[in-house]
Amino acid sequence: MQKFIFLLLFICTSIAATAQQQIRILIKDKATQTILPGASILIKGSKQTVIADSTGAAVVLTDSKEKMIVVVSHIGYETAEQEVSSPFLSTIDILLVPAEEEEEEIIITSTRSTRSIRTIPTRVEFIAGEELDEKANMKPGDIRMLLNESTGIQTQQTSATSANAAIRIQGLDGRYTQILKDGFPLYSGAASGLGLLQIPPLDLKQAEIIKGSSSTLYGGGAIAGLVNLISKTPTDVQELKFHFNGTTAAGLDLNMFYGKRFNKFGVTLFAARNSNAAYDPAEINLSAIPKFQRYTVNPRLFFYPSEKTKLVFGINTVVEDRLGGNMDYIKKTVSNGYYEQNKTKRFSTQFSFDHDFGTNSHLTIKQSINSFNRIITSPGYTFDGKQLSTFSEANYSRRGEIAEWVAGINLWTEDFKEQQTTATPLRNYQQVTTGLFVQNVLRINEWLHVESGLRGDYVIDYGFAFLPRVSILLKPTAHFTSRIGGGLGYKAPSIFTEESERLQYKQVLAVNPTTNKLEKSYGVNADFNYKTNLFEELSVSINQLFFYTRINNPLLLRGSSGFNYSFVNINGHIDTRGTETNIKLGYNGFKLFLGYTFTDTKIHEGSNKTVNPLTPRNRINTVLMYEVEEKWKLGLEAYYFDKQQLNDGATGKPYWICGFMAERLWEKFSLYINFENFLDARQTRFDSIYTGSISNPVFRDIYAPLDGFVVNGGLKLKL
DSSP states (O other), X not given: OHHHHHHHHHHHXXXXXXXXXXXXXXXXXXXXXXXXTTOEEEETTSOOEXXXXXXXXXXXXXXXXXXXXXXXXXXXXXXXXXXXXXXXXXXEEEXXXXXXXXXXXXXXXXXXXXXXXXXXXXXXXXXXXXXXXXHHHHOTTXXXXXXXXXTTEEEEXXXXXXXXXXXXXXXXXXXXXXXXXXXXXXXXXGGGTTTGGGOOSTXXXXXXXXXXXXXXXXXXXXXXXXXXXXXXXXXXXXXXXXXXXXXXXXXXXXXXXXXXXXXXXXXXXXXXXXXXXXXXXTOSSBOSBOEEEEEEEEEEEEEEEETTEEEEEEEEEEEEEEEEEBHHHHTTSOSOSOEEEEEEEEEEEEEEEEEEETTTEEEEEXXXXXXXXXXXXXXXXXXXXXXXXXXXXXXXXXXXXXXXXXXXXXXXXXXXXXXXXXXXXXXXXXXXXXXXXXXXXXXXXXXXXXXXXXXXXXXXXXXXXXXXXXXXXXXXXXXXXXXXXXXXEEEOOOSOSHHHHHTTTTTXXXXXXXXXXXXXXXXXXEEEEEEEEETTTEEEEEEEEEEEEEEESOEEEEEOGGGOEEEEEXXXXXXXXXXXXXXXXXXXXXXXXXXXXXXXXXXXXXXXXXXXXXXXXXXXXXXXXXXXXXTEEEEEEEEEEOOOBOTTSOBOOOEEEEEEEEEEEOSSEEEEEXXXXXXXXXXXXXXXXXXXXXXXXXXXXXXXXXXXXXXXXXXXXXX
């Protein structure tokens, strides 16, 4: 009897075991197909949980006859649910998507392809979303704060009294950086003057920054890199925003943006009035912030005749009157005194036509006309110049499973004329540049992408520039990526540089095609990026960049006969090398950003080697943000600038800039306050800004803030 019972139990157990199936599950990274050990596998509706072994495999048992749902989770990846139906396979692959996959929604347009930030070989930094919104709280009237707080970038003030500024990337002067608006070069040549101060951030969707030689992409002027500002486009959901801001330095910003798509039509409209009273925190009777009023109106009309075709027409209008200098003269309490007045009018049009030929090919035609008029007056001197420039481009792209091609042609013209106001010969010029380019992105496999390009530009009076470039994207694992690239660049001679801007173009002679020539360069960079999650909730991102750029026979301003200044291509070169380190940590509502920039920029002329002035060798960026979703945003930041070599041979003092921002959010509006530079770091506190008398000052280089501690706050409405 006992033997019979044991036999019966054995038979039942065997039948149960036979009813259950063993299923081998293999966990892999979706993009790289690499195995993922240690993943947790749960059979939904049961308590059965197994852990994948070192080969990424796990075995589960099921007695289901129809289907089951497998839930897989892994640190650094999005949780995946997969339904498995009968008949069950002996091995089932489940592919996981990295948690950072949400970046797929960020499309980069600066390289003319429509690829995501994750798959583009060219290293592109972007500022968008909440970060863009937070920077607008600090400087809602212009983009200086937006750019100056990134590693490797600084805004260089060129006027002590009017706050004029240029952008520097990786230690190179502002003329080597190209600023674009939706791919249009609207801020070049004479139009680069005051450009940073006249671009508001409220109508921007994102900013794309490419550091290093980028002339192959958009022609001359992008030796140090380019900044492409991408405007918002209309959606089916109406966007109506108002941004009102006031400062303790007597500044007032009134901004408005509207966007809406109506079936086949769409419209966006940005309008702003930005103003400031003259502000002198140092009480030296010179304005640190000038008195100014600026009006901006940017309407754009969108037409969608079909799902495959889009036309866009836009107008940018900026009118500004800016007066800095002796505070008594500005307040009209005296009739004589030093002053610097800038009156500018900027009008530009942009037209673009996009058409898809099926799913794999695309045609883009774009054209812009830009008129920029600037009048600078100071005691006994007037500069009155007008630039009319145009940009036209047609490009065709075709995308396959393995390769994407873009080829095109563009034409760039500049016509500058000035009124004769001094004995200095007129600096009138016409410049016409024709360019042909072809670019290719090749996906060799999931972990190796190669982007290459070739451009040929012909600049009338200066000759031909041949511009190849190549970038490689390596993705050996889901957590590690590397981008390595380089290329050639060039810049056509122009009087519009940081050096001549400081002089207000006074006694600066014109460039001469018979004695001046193209500045040509080459540059390389390599970055290494690692992202992961620790302890489930702590996200870590580390990016390390190495860069080198060399400019042969650079154009420098030198003293000439008769107290004039002339531009000379020196017998030598400028090179800049260094590193950028960025670390981002996220835990619950906290985000910590740590950045370090090391820059070594030298001017080599013959046997002489000197430091390029106004370049801090070391710089530290730190930002701590805390956010309670849809309720609070708090930010604390600190930036360190190392000592800088000045043009007069002196050395500037190192300093820290610290700020604190708080914003309270509700559904339709928010209130914020920002304590900018609350340590009151000012050059007028620890150094002088001029020599001579207050009525006839000779200004020194400006390497630190002049406005000091300023509090601003405001109201943002979303209707």
